[in-house]
Amino acid sequence: MALYLYLQFPALQPDSLGCAAAQQLPVAVVNEQHCIVQLNAVAGQSGITLNMALGTAAALCPNLQLLPYQPQLQLNILQNVAQQLYQVTADIALDPPDGLYIRLCNMLQLYQGLAGYWQALSQELKLLPYRYYYASGATPFAAKCLARQQLNLLTGEPDALATALNHSPLRFTELDTDNQQQLQRLGINTLGQLLALAQAELARRFDSSLLSYLGRLRGSFYHALHYIKPEHSFSRYVELLYDIIDTEVLSKPLHALLQQLEQQLQRINAACHQLQLSLLFRAMPAHRLSIGSVQGEYRAANWLKLCQLQLDKLKLTEPVSGLQLEVTAFVPQQSQSDDLFQPVPGAVSPLQLVSLLQARLGYHCVSGLTLQNQHLPEQASQRPLPLLTGKTAVTALALRPAFLLAKPQRLTETVEINHGPERLCPDGWALEAQRDYFIGRNSKGQWLWLYRTAQQQWFVQGIFS
Amino acid sequence: MSALLEQLTRRQLLWQGNSQHTAYQAVSSGYAELDQQLAGGFPASGLIDIQTGQGIGELRLLLPYLQQQQSSGRLLVLISPPAEPCADMLCAAGIVLSQLVIVTPKTSKDALWAAEQCLQSGCCASVLLWQVPLKLAQARRLQLAAEQGAASVILIRRPMDGLSLPVNLSVKLQPHRQGVLLSVQKRKGGWPAAPFLVDMQNRWPGLCFTTEQHWQARRKAS
Structure with missing residues (x-):
C-alpha cells in the first residue's frame, strides 16, 4: 500500500531568525494585504492569530515585530529543509509555500517499520529550528488534508486513516471557496459525506476540478510529484x-x-x-x-x-x-597518502601552502617555472601556475644566466669578455634581428650576459648569479 | 676528579668545547674546500645569511646544495628574486622545476610572512629570500619557523654592518676571477674563518678565467 507523509511548517520565516533575542520577542509576518500569515510562539501567546488584520494585532500586542512576507525567501528555506531531510529519506517533493510531501512506503523496509523511520526523521527535524505539523495518508492529498488539521497522526493502518479523513472538514481540502460554499448549502460539511456521493451525480453538478481532486484523494487518479534531487552546488x-x-x-x-x-x-x-x-x-x-x-x-x-x-x-x-x-x-574528495616512515612535520601539503600564499598575496604573485623548447631566452622560461609538471623532454641549454632582466639595458661599463660569441637569430629570415651573445665580467666582479646587435650596439640581458 | 667530571657531564652542567660538531646537520655544498671549512657543508635547516654583491656567483655556490635539499621531494621557494629567474640555468643544475615556487610579494612584510608560512608548512626544503631588511626579532622568528618545518632559509643580501643575527651560518662573498672568495663570519658550533677561494673552475668553466687568462690580463695591465 502506498503511504505518504506531509510536513507542514507554519512559521518558516519567524523560526529562521536564529538568535535568542528574536525568540523572546513577538514576531509576525505580514503579507501585502496587511494580514498576519505567520507568527512565532511568543506572538501566539499574546493572543494574535493567523489571518488577523494588522491593526488588531498591533492593538493586542504593542511590541509586535513585523516582517514582510517574502515568497522567495520562504521557498529557499523550504528547499534547504528538503535538502536536509534528503539525508534520511529519499522521495521528497516541495509543496510551496510551506509544505513537503514525502513518499515513505519505500523507506519502511530500510528503517524496519514506521517507528524507526519516524525516529530518524524527527531527529533530523529536531536539528532545524522550524515548528512543524505532520500526518500520513494513503495519497499525497489525504496526508496534506490531515496535516493541515494539525492532527500529527502517523499510522499505516488504512482504517484509522480513512476514519480521520472522513471526519475532515471541507475547509482543509484543496477545493476552492465557491465549491465549498456550494457543498455546504447542500449540507455536506465533511469529506466523508462528499466521498459517499456517487461520482456521476457530482460530475453533473460540479466542474472537473472537484472530480480530479477527489480522484487524486482516493488514489484512483495518478498524482504526479516532482521529487527533488540532491544539489551539487551550495548557495x-x-x-x-x-x-x-x-x-x-x-x-x-x-x-x-x-x-x-x-x-x-x-x-x-x-x-x-x-x-x-x-x-x-x-x-x-x-x-x-x-x-x-x-x-x-x-x-x-x-x-x-x-x-x-x-x-x-x-x-x-x-x-x-x-x-x-x-x-x-x-x-x-581525494585522500592524500603520507609517507609512513618519514613523517614530515606540519600538516600542510604543497597545494594548501600555495592556496594560502595566493589568498594573501594575490594569484599573480605566486607562480611556478617551466622550460620551453625555445632557443630565444625571452621565450625559454615561462611562469605558469605553481606545481605543474612541464614537458620533461626539453633539454636545458648550458651557460644561461640565472636571472634575465625584464628589458635589456645598454652596456655602459667596460667588461672583460670570457666566452662568445653565440649567435641567436629569432627567425631565419630576420637577419637584422640577430644577436651575438657574450659572457663578460665587469669591474665589480659581476658576470653579465651581453649581446651585440647587428648595428654593433651592446646590451646587458642577464646576470649570472 | 674524573668521577666528578663524569657526574657533572651527566647532569649537563659541563660544556666541552670539542662536542660542538653536532650543532646542525650538514649537507654537502658540492665544493670540497668549502665542505672542509664548514665541517661538512651548509646546514640542512635554519637560517643561513649570505652577504654578497649581485651576480658574483652566489647562486652558483648554492645550487648543488639546493639540488640536494630538493631531492627529498620537497619544495624550493624563491621569494622576491632580483629579476626573472631563468629556467635553463636552474634545470641544467638539476633543480626540479615542478618543485619550484616563485613568490613575488609587493612589500617586504609580505615577503617575510610568505617565508614564515613556507618554512612552517613542512613541505618546503629551502626558501631563498632576497634583499629583505631583517630585524633581530624577525630573524629569530624565521629561525624558529625553519626549525619547526625542518627547512632552511637562505637570506641573500648586500654586505652591511649591523647587529649580528641569530643564524646557523653567516658568510660573506667577494668576487674572484676563479670563483668566489668566501669568509665565514659566524658559524654555529665553529669559528669564523679567514677568506679562502672557492674554486668554480671545474663546475663552471665558462664563468671563470683560467690562470693563463689571468696572467695575460696581469701583463696587459702592467
Whole structure:
C-alpha cells in the first residue's frame, strides 16, 4: 500500500531568525494585504492569530515585530529543509509555500517499520529550528488534508486513516471557496459525506476540478510529484542581525556558513576548489570575493583561514548587511597518502601552502617555472601556475644566466669578455634581428650576459648569479 | 676528579668545547674546500645569511646544495628574486622545476610572512629570500619557523654592518676571477674563518678565467 507523509511548517520565516533575542520577542509576518500569515510562539501567546488584520494585532500586542512576507525567501528555506531531510529519506517533493510531501512506503523496509523511520526523521527535524505539523495518508492529498488539521497522526493502518479523513472538514481540502460554499448549502460539511456521493451525480453538478481532486484523494487518479534531487552546488544567504564594518567580526557569521558547507560536503564525500563570497551592503552594489584552494578542501576551519586572509586585505567603506556564500562545483574528495616512515612535520601539503600564499598575496604573485623548447631566452622560461609538471623532454641549454632582466639595458661599463660569441637569430629570415651573445665580467666582479646587435650596439640581458 | 667530571657531564652542567660538531646537520655544498671549512657543508635547516654583491656567483655556490635539499621531494621557494629567474640555468643544475615556487610579494612584510608560512608548512626544503631588511626579532622568528618545518632559509643580501643575527651560518662573498672568495663570519658550533677561494673552475668553466687568462690580463695591465 502506498503511504505518504506531509510536513507542514507554519512559521518558516519567524523560526529562521536564529538568535535568542528574536525568540523572546513577538514576531509576525505580514503579507501585502496587511494580514498576519505567520507568527512565532511568543506572538501566539499574546493572543494574535493567523489571518488577523494588522491593526488588531498591533492593538493586542504593542511590541509586535513585523516582517514582510517574502515568497522567495520562504521557498529557499523550504528547499534547504528538503535538502536536509534528503539525508534520511529519499522521495521528497516541495509543496510551496510551506509544505513537503514525502513518499515513505519505500523507506519502511530500510528503517524496519514506521517507528524507526519516524525516529530518524524527527531527529533530523529536531536539528532545524522550524515548528512543524505532520500526518500520513494513503495519497499525497489525504496526508496534506490531515496535516493541515494539525492532527500529527502517523499510522499505516488504512482504517484509522480513512476514519480521520472522513471526519475532515471541507475547509482543509484543496477545493476552492465557491465549491465549498456550494457543498455546504447542500449540507455536506465533511469529506466523508462528499466521498459517499456517487461520482456521476457530482460530475453533473460540479466542474472537473472537484472530480480530479477527489480522484487524486482516493488514489484512483495518478498524482504526479516532482521529487527533488540532491544539489551539487551550495548557495546560502545570511542576513546579519546588525551591520558589521570590522572584518574580524565578520568571520563569526562566515564560520557558521562555512560549517553548513562542510556538513553538506562531508555528507556527499566531496570537496570544492572555489568559493564565491559576496558581501552585501545597503547602499552599494555587493562586493564579490572569490576564494580558491588548489587542493580541494571541505573543512570549515581551513576555508575560514583562507577567507580571513582575503578579508584582511579588504578595506570596508560601508558596513556589511548580509553575506552570501556560493559554490558552483564540487569535486570528489581525494585522500592524500603520507609517507609512513618519514613523517614530515606540519600538516600542510604543497597545494594548501600555495592556496594560502595566493589568498594573501594575490594569484599573480605566486607562480611556478617551466622550460620551453625555445632557443630565444625571452621565450625559454615561462611562469605558469605553481606545481605543474612541464614537458620533461626539453633539454636545458648550458651557460644561461640565472636571472634575465625584464628589458635589456645598454652596456655602459667596460667588461672583460670570457666566452662568445653565440649567435641567436629569432627567425631565419630576420637577419637584422640577430644577436651575438657574450659572457663578460665587469669591474665589480659581476658576470653579465651581453649581446651585440647587428648595428654593433651592446646590451646587458642577464646576470649570472 | 674524573668521577666528578663524569657526574657533572651527566647532569649537563659541563660544556666541552670539542662536542660542538653536532650543532646542525650538514649537507654537502658540492665544493670540497668549502665542505672542509664548514665541517661538512651548509646546514640542512635554519637560517643561513649570505652577504654578497649581485651576480658574483652566489647562486652558483648554492645550487648543488639546493639540488640536494630538493631531492627529498620537497619544495624550493624563491621569494622576491632580483629579476626573472631563468629556467635553463636552474634545470641544467638539476633543480626540479615542478618543485619550484616563485613568490613575488609587493612589500617586504609580505615577503617575510610568505617565508614564515613556507618554512612552517613542512613541505618546503629551502626558501631563498632576497634583499629583505631583517630585524633581530624577525630573524629569530624565521629561525624558529625553519626549525619547526625542518627547512632552511637562505637570506641573500648586500654586505652591511649591523647587529649580528641569530643564524646557523653567516658568510660573506667577494668576487674572484676563479670563483668566489668566501669568509665565514659566524658559524654555529665553529669559528669564523679567514677568506679562502672557492674554486668554480671545474663546475663552471665558462664563468671563470683560467690562470693563463689571468696572467695575460696581469701583463696587459702592467
